[in-house]
Amino acid sequence: MTAETESLEPPLAPPPEAGLGRLGHAAYWIGSAGLLIATAADAIAVAGRHTGFHLLGSIEVVQAAVVLIASSAMVAATIVGAHASVHILTERLRPATAERLARGAALLGALLFLLVAAGSIWVASDLWSGFEQTELLGIPLRWLRMLWIAAALLIAVLFLRSAFVRAAGRHSA
Amino acid sequence: ADHVLTYASPYPPTHPFSRADIEWMRHVEKASGGRIAFKPFWAGALISSDMSMVEIRHGVADIGLITPIYSRGGAHMLRAQSGFYGGVVDLADQVRVYDCLAAKFPAFGDELEGLHVLAVQGGNFPGVLTRNRPVRSLADLKGLRLRAQSDAIDVLKRLGADPVNMPMGEVYSALAKGVIDGVVAPADTIRSLHFSEVARYFTSVHFSRGAYPARAMSDRAWRRLPADLQALLAASKPVWEAALGREILKAEQAGIAFGREHGIQFQPLPASEQASFDRLYGEYARLQADQLAAFGLEGRPVLDAAQALISARKSRNDSSCGPAATPILETRG
Amino acid sequence: MIPELIGLAGIALLLVLLTFGVPIGVSLALVGIGGLALLISPEAALIKSGVVSFETISKYELGVLPLFLLMAHICFAAGASRDFFDVAAKFVGHRRGGLALASIGGCAGFGAISGSSLATVATISSVALPEMRKAGYHPGFAAGALAAGGTLGSLIPPSGALIVFGIIAEQSIGKLFAAAIIPGLSQALFYMIAIAILCAVKPALGPSAQRVPWRDRLPALRKIIDILLLIVFVIGGLMVGWFTPTEAASVGVVAALLLWTLRGGFNRAAFGEALRATLRTTGMIYVVIIGAILFATFISVTGITDVLSGAVTDFHASPIVAIIVMALVLLLLGSFLDGLALMLLTTPIFLPIAVDLGFSPIWFGIFLVRTMEIGFVHPPLGLNVYVIQAMAKDIPLGTIFRGIIPFLVADFLHLGLIIAVPALTLWLPQVTGA
Numbered sequence: 001m002t003a004e005t006e007s008l009e010p011p012l013a014p015p016p017e018a019g020l021g022r023l024g025h026a027a028y029w030i031g032s033a034g035l036l037i038a039t040a041a042d043a044i045a046v047a048g049r050h051t052g053f054h055l056l057g058s059i060e061v062v063q064a065a066v067v068l069i070a071s072s073a074m075v076a077a078t079i080v081g082a083h084a085s086v087h088i089l090t091e092r093l094r095p096a097t098a099e100r101l102a103r104g105a106a107l108l109g110a111l112l113f114l115l116v117a118a119g120s121i122w123v124a125s126d127l128w129s130g131f132e133q134t135e136l137l138g139i140p141l142r143w144l145r146m147l148w149i150a151a152a153l154l155i156a157v158l159f160l161r162s163a164f165v166r167a168a169g170r171h172s173a
Numbered sequence: 174a175d176h177v178l179t180y181a182s183p184y185p186p187t188h189p190f191s192r193a194d195i196e197w198m199r200h201v202e203k204a205s206g207g208r209i210a211f212k213p214f215w216a217g218a219l220i221s222s223d224m225s226m227v228e229i230r231h232g233v234a235d236i237g238l239i240t241p242i243y244s245r246g247g248a249h250m251l252r253a254q255s256g257f258y259g260g261v262v263d264l265a266d267q268v269r270v271y272d273c274l275a276a277k278f279p280a281f282g283d284e285l286e287g288l289h290v291l292a293v294q295g296g297n298f299p300g301v302l303t304r305n306r307p308v309r310s311l312a313d314l315k316g317l318r319l320r321a322q323s324d325a326i327d328v329l330k331r332l333g334a335d336p337v338n339m340p341m342g343e344v345y346s347a348l349a350k351g352v353i354d355g356v357v358a359p360a361d362t363i364r365s366l367h368f369s370e371v372a373r374y375f376t377s378v379h380f381s382r383g384a385y386p387a388r389a390m391s392d393r394a395w396r397r398l399p400a401d402l403q404a405l406l407a408a409s410k411p412v413w414e415a416a417l418g419r420e421i422l423k424a425e426q427a428g429i430a431f432g433r434e435h436g437i438q439f440q441p442l443p444a445s446e447q448a449s450f451d452r453l454y455g456e457y458a459r460l461q462a463d464q465l466a467a468f469g470l471e472g473r474p475v476l477d478a479a480q481a482l483i484s485a486r487k488s489r490n491d492s493s494c495g496p497a498a499t500p501i502l503e504t505r506g
Numbered sequence: 507m508i509p510e511l512i513g514l515a516g517i518a519l520l521l522v523l524l525t526f527g528v529p530i531g532v533s534l535a536l537v538g539i540g541g542l543a544l545l546i547s548p549e550a551a552l553i554k555s556g557v558v559s560f561e562t563i564s565k566y567e568l569g570v571l572p573l574f575l576l577m578a579h580i581c582f583a584a585g586a587s588r589d590f591f592d593v594a595a596k597f598v599g600h601r602r603g604g605l606a607l608a609s610i611g612g613c614a615g616f617g618a619i620s621g622s623s624l625a626t627v628a629t630i631s632s633v634a635l636p637e638m639r640k641a642g643y644h645p646g647f648a649a650g651a652l653a654a655g656g657t658l659g660s661l662i663p664p665s666g667a668l669i670v671f672g673i674i675a676e677q678s679i680g681k682l683f684a685a686a687i688i689p690g691l692s693q694a695l696f697y698m699i700a701i702a703i704l705c706a707v708k709p710a711l712g713p714s715a716q717r718v719p720w721r722d723r724l725p726a727l728r729k730i731i732d733i734l735l736l737i738v739f740v741i742g743g744l745m746v747g748w749f750t751p752t753e754a755a756s757v758g759v760v761a762a763l764l765l766w767t768l769r770g771g772f773n774r775a776a777f778g779e780a781l782r783a784t785l786r787t788t789g790m791i792y793v794v795i796i797g798a799i800l801f802a803t804f805i806s807v808t809g810i811t812d813v814l815s816g817a818v819t820d821f822h823a824s825p826i827v828a829i830i831v832m833a834l835v836l837l838l839l840g841s842f843l844d845g846l847a848l849m850l851l852t853t854p855i856f857l858p859i860a861v862d863l864g865f866s867p868i869w870f871g872i873f874l875v876r877t878m879e880i881g882f883v884h885p886p887l888g889l890n891v892y893v894i895q896a897m898a899k900d901i902p903l904g905t906i907f908r909g910i911i912p913f914l915v916a917d918f919l920h921l922g923l924i925i926a927v928p929a930l931t932l933w934l935p936q937v938t939g940a
């Protein structure tokens with residue numbers, strides 16, 4: 001009944017990230033960079049406002065940084081299995097049955113992120129030649145869309161792997 | 174009804190835009206003898222405000238509100254051209270000029286691919302609303318920290334103002350606390366966003382914004398209709414546009430009346446000042462037009478055509494697009 | 507099949523998926539996309555998923571959520587939460603139930619740094635639960651106080667839930683924050699009264715600890731002066747207008763980093779862990795939000811919302827009765843829906859009705875979050891309870907839920923107060939002009 005919360009908070013045991021691989025590390029780096037950029041952009045904008053120097057477009061910087069944060073955060077949450085779920089039934093089932101349900105849930109997770117990736121690719125391809133960019137700073141959005149698509153695909157793969165690893169674990173047990 | 178069409182808008186049903194939308198829907202339902210019915214979705218329940226062009230194109234809604242002027246990609250011509258209307262007299266004129274431009278320049282239709290424009294909407298004229306420093310001349314703008322939409326930022330900077338962009342939702346408290354000195358906004362916000370509580374002066378500096386295609390139907394939904402109903406929708410375009418113009422003006426007047434009751438001081442900008450503002454705005458429009466080259470678009474011919482149409486209309490109340498243009502039909506779908 | 511029936515089938519399917527342990531965000535999103543595919547077209551459903559996902563992850567206003575989380579994680583790493591509890595314990599620990607009172611104080615204090623109920627309950631529990639058990643507190647009582655106290659984190663500003671409400675209801679986040687202060691503080695007071703009454707009736711629940719002499723109390727207070735300054739700076743700066751509510755998050759992170767450096771103990775490894783912990787929680791929240799928006803889009807296409815709001819309007823009851831009915835529906839839904847999902851789902855339905863009935867949207871936001879908070883502690887999906895259980899696996903779930911009952915009573919009385927006296931909510935934003 002505790003899986004849903006295990007990685008929620010700092011006081012709980014650090015999650016098993018040992019084998020998260022290069023992509024996982026990249027996700028953490030990108031997300032951390034996003035957090036620092038977002039912090040800096042707004043903090044500098046505030047400081048600037050009070051000292052007369054002006055940073056126009058800080059909102060756009062934060063928006064771009066948030067894409068980095070959110071994309072990599074979803075990858076990170078998937079790596080450690082931090083997605084909130086209800087365990088009212090599964091914890092009362094026989095382990096084998098619960099295992100099968102968990103595998104099914106992981107497959108559904110993979111399906112969802114494949115669908116979302118497909119939808120995002122479709123939207124991005126519509127706008128690919130449309131020079132999508134932010135208003136003031138002209139930050140090109142297509143690369144941010146690409147980053148999100150890559151993240152969604154990676155999340156789907158992580159869900160698939162989790163379904164597969166569970167299956168393997170069950171066979172060897 | 175034979176044809177139930179979904180209509181989607183990011184605005185709530187009580188918004189002036191939505192009231193015009195409802196008026197149009199009633200008109201069409203009646204004119205079609207009940208063969209067309211609408212199923213409206215308000216307040217962004219079905220479509221997003223920034224991406225509605227993409228969504229309607231793919232059939233998320235049959236008909237919906239589109240805002241190419243806020244779009245960040247795929248509609249750079251439609252967006253930029255709305256800044257080419259310097260000196261235009263009123264909302265109705267904006268719509269007529271737009272129709273002429275759309276008929277003349279294929280770039281307009283290219284950006285509207287997969288869509289069928291059902292109404293063009295004029296941009297209302299924003300003014301400058303300030304907390305405690307009235308703006309009586311352009312020189313008064315100097316040093317003012319103003320929240321402005323991004324297309325006004327360059328002009329304001331050149332006038333020595335300190336433009337900032339922040340979400341519209343934060344403007345009220347920013348004004349209340351003096352984070353900003355004022356906001357560039359149309360008069361209806363005095364009432365609708367409660368700005369009368371936090372600002373005292375309104376100066377009508379006309380930022381001549383222009384028209385843009387504002388309501389569209391997906392081509393697919395259009396093709397599902399029989400020819401006579403297609404013709405009916407095409408013929409209802411002026412009905413929708415007139416309703417929009419009326420509601421926009423009504424909201425503006427309501428804002429002004431409300432402001433007067435609540436102690437806002439209104440002042441016009443002296444004509445000479447407005448004229449020099451217009452000159453500056455014109456320079457900026459040329460810059461914008463030239464910058465379209467970055468997107469592979471030619472802006473100057475559109476700007477020149479728009480200005481020619483506006484001055485021709487002013488001098489002889491002309492209602493045609495001039496000799497070179499084809500008659501106004503709907504924009505290409 | 508008529509759309510309303512598809513909608514009901516969708517809700518049923520959602521419940522099945524949730525029960526089978528499919529992640530909440532995944533269930534919401536899949537049912538939403540599937541429903542839209544059925545009702546509109548598969549193409550429209552895919553496009554909608556693409557649009558919603560990118561809009562959600564590039565929204566400026568939502569970006570403050572991870573930053574507030576980061577601020578809380580940094581404060582945790584800097585030892586702020588432990589110090590908070592320690593000070594409170596030194597002041598009231600010698601009274602009956604004193605450590606429980608201290609826990610509520612700690613939760614309220616940390617709630618002023620953290621934007622989430624879960625973060626607050628986890629943080630304070632990690633310090634307070636072992637202390638209370640060492641002192642011989644009844645496990646259910648201790649856990650109940652912490653689970654309830656944790657919900658303070660989502661009402662006392664900064665509040666992630668209010669940020670999300672402000673975005674979907676298009677209300678000023680600054681006003682919402684100001685409106686939440688008195689309800690948040692009075693909620694803490696209600697819990698403290700509940701503890702006092704319980705321990706008066708049954709002293710064994712929370713035996714008193716050793717009295718700490720005053721000469722040791724004041725130095726302890728000095729330990730948290732920097733944190734109090736941080737809180738006053740962030741909330742005060744927000745109210746005075748040094749920065750906007752969205753900027754407050756960034757300013758808060760910088761101030762928290764400064765505090766950490768001044769306190770010593772700042773190191774790259776710990777900072778890295780704070781960043782990673784922030785990302786993990788953020789990821790979970792974003793998936794739920796994306797799922798909830800897709801599901802809400804599906805539900806509004808089914809027309810169920812119209813039927814529901816029609817039903818409430820036809821009820822022709824007094825506004826108060828209508829609000830109570832809404833509260834009951836929210837509590838019912840809250841028993842199996844995550845708080846955030848619940849809010850995203852119900853705001854588009856209930857807010858227009860409430861405004862029609864003459865309630866202020868700001869008040870309604872506070873009402874909604876307050877009701878939603880109760881869902882964090884009541885069975886079967888009281889997330890706070892699971893957080894505590896994750897830390898103290900030997901306390902049976904049933905014991906914790908039983909321990910929560912008195913606090914639920916306090917919750918209902920407090921909710922009643924918020925409904926009965928709107929001024930508690932609306933006075934402060936008016937005075938501060940937030």
Ligand code: NA
Pocket residue numbers: 616617618619620621622658659660661662663664665666
């Ligand atoms: Na909080």
Ligand code: NA
Pocket residue numbers: 840841842843844845881882883887888889
């Ligand atoms: Na709940």
